[in-house]
Amino acid sequence: HEFQARELSSMAPHVGGSLSLSSSSAVRLPLHPQATTVASASHRCSLATQEGRAAIEGRGICYSVTTRQGRSVPILKDCSLxxxxxxxxxxxxxxxxxxxxxxxxxxxxxxxxxxxVHVNKPKSFVFQNPDHQVIMPTVEADVAFGLGKFSLSSDEVSSRVSKALDAVGMLKYSQRPIQTLSGGQKQRVAIAGALAEACKVLLLDELTTFLDEHDQLGVIKAVKDSVSSPGGVSALWVTHRLEELKYADGVIYMEDGRIIMRGDVPTAVNFLKEKQAHYIDRLDL
Ligand SMILES: Nc1ncnc2c1ncn2[C@@H]1O[C@H](COP(=O)(O)OP(=O)(O)OP(=O)(O)O)[C@@H](O)[C@H]1O
Structure with missing residues (x-):
């Protein structure tokens, strides 16, 4: 982790900054079963894109918190994606x-x-700390856990669990006690739980922060495979690790509550190089 922090701060100080070791509490959180539009909006706009409706779409998103003194502090400022x-x-x-x-x-x-905000459903939000992602004693039981609410036959549950574990490369671990898994394996089990519930959208918050290179690769490949396979899973992946960009179809870059760049990977790489050059120029070495 320290290596990552050093690497990022030397390569692209404005990109990674210092990595935070604090972990937000972590749970896999299945969300509502049907696609709807959430709108608290003062303005609504078309959710259709030229190719049809996007899996994840936000227009003009602002989010503020109010301090104890009653002052409104903006956290998100007019974000569209x-x-x-x-x-x-x-x-x-x-x-x-x-x-x-x-x-x-x-x-x-x-x-x-x-x-x-429009996000296709079912959607699932997976947090960064692998130790808090999984709650049942074995891999198989954990992936089956979220299916309890669907009134499925036991055959259907087994079939969904096997397919989901297979998709993340964890089928052979199905009987393993959860506490014997590595961090990356736990993350993959958490992702399998979301896939078993036939999630259309995965919202993934810094899943690889605490993982070594091997587990990092296992998790990112599991997500990439799910996205590439027929069935149309879409994913938005928060990361500080620039080497993961090679798995991306597109990149969004934020600064101070605003989205300041959206584009494909080559566009993002050029953007990041320019930022780094600008930073080095300012050092006046
Ligand atoms: N409930 C809150 N009250 C006050 N400030 C908040 C609240 N939630 C978030 N913030 C502030 O909003 C800003 C954005 O926080 P957020 O966790 O979204 O950043 P981030 O880009 O995910 O950071 P990191 O890369 O460190 O995880 C931070 O300055 C944070 O302190």
Whole structure:
């Protein structure tokens, strides 16, 4: 982790900043079963894109908190984004720029102060700390846990659990006690839980922060495979780790509560290089 922090701060200080070791509490959170539009908006706008409706779409999202003194502090400022169906997009930006808050607004965990949000459902929000993602004693039981609410036959439950574990490369671990898994394996089990529930959208908050290179690769590949397979899973992935960009279909970069860049990976790489050059120029070495 320290290596990552050093690497990022030397490569692109404005991109990674210092990595936070504090972990938000972590649960896998299945969200509502049907697609709806959440709108607390003063203005509504068309949710359709030219290719059809995006899997994740936000328009003019603002989110503010009110201090004890009654002062309104803006956290998200006029954020608009769109993630097409069947794609994996990455959300980057320095510590405290609003990435997690934006993800929570998209997940429906926070109501935007202004703006509109549309996210296909079922959707699932997976947090960063793998130790808090999984709750049942074995891998199989954990993935089956979320299916309890669907009144499925036991055959259907087994079939969904096996398919989901297979999709994240964890089928052979199905009988393993959860506490014997590595951090990355636990993250993959959490993702399998979301896939078993036939999630259409995965909202993933810094899943690889605490993982070593091997587990990091396992988790990102599991997500990429789910997105690439037929069935149209879409994912928005918050990360500080620039090497993960090679798995992305698109990139969003935030600073100080605003989205200041959206584009494909080459566009993002150019943007990041320019930022780094600008930073080095300012050092006056
Ligand atoms: N409930 C709250 N009350 C006050 N400030 C808040 C609240 N929630 C978030 N913030 C502030 O909003 C800003 C954005 O926080 P957020 O966690 O979204 O950033 P982030 O980009 O995910 O950061 P990191 O990369 O460190 O995880 C931070 O300055 C944070 O302190």
């Amino acid at each position: 769109s993630v097409p169906s069947g794609q994996l997009w990455m959300l980057l930006g320095p510590n405290g720029c609003g990435k997690s808050t934006l993800l929570k607004v998209l997940a429906g965990l926070l109501n935007p102060t202004y703006g509109t």
